[in-house]
Amino acid sequence: MTPEQVKLAFQKRGETFTAWAKANGYQPIEVYRVLNGFAKCKYGKAHDIAVKLGLKPAA
Template sequence: MSCKTPQQVKADFEVRGEPISKWADDHGYRRSDVYRVLNGFSPCKRGIPHEIAVKLGIKADPRPSA
């Protein structure tokens, strides 16, 4: 799977008509953290921002596939 850009992820939300805030709530993340990842304010190297980026498809999952 190739990674998406934050702009592509935002466009996907828009096409689906799903608010980013709803995705954050549904996945147990703070809305501000998700917006920081999508707007480039978090480096996403570790922790919650990295986890969010992986779930959104912005970064590849570092775990080996089994």
């Protein structure tokens, strides 16, 4: 999925990124950084978030 597709999916479900972040143990700013391209998502929390959101395949 692309970040735009993820954003659209959240919008269709009526779910906020803040609620998703808190439910999954992340800070909302970390999720926003991944979705808006500010994080490289190669390793660490950013990578984990990208995988959970469906932006990257699981290793």
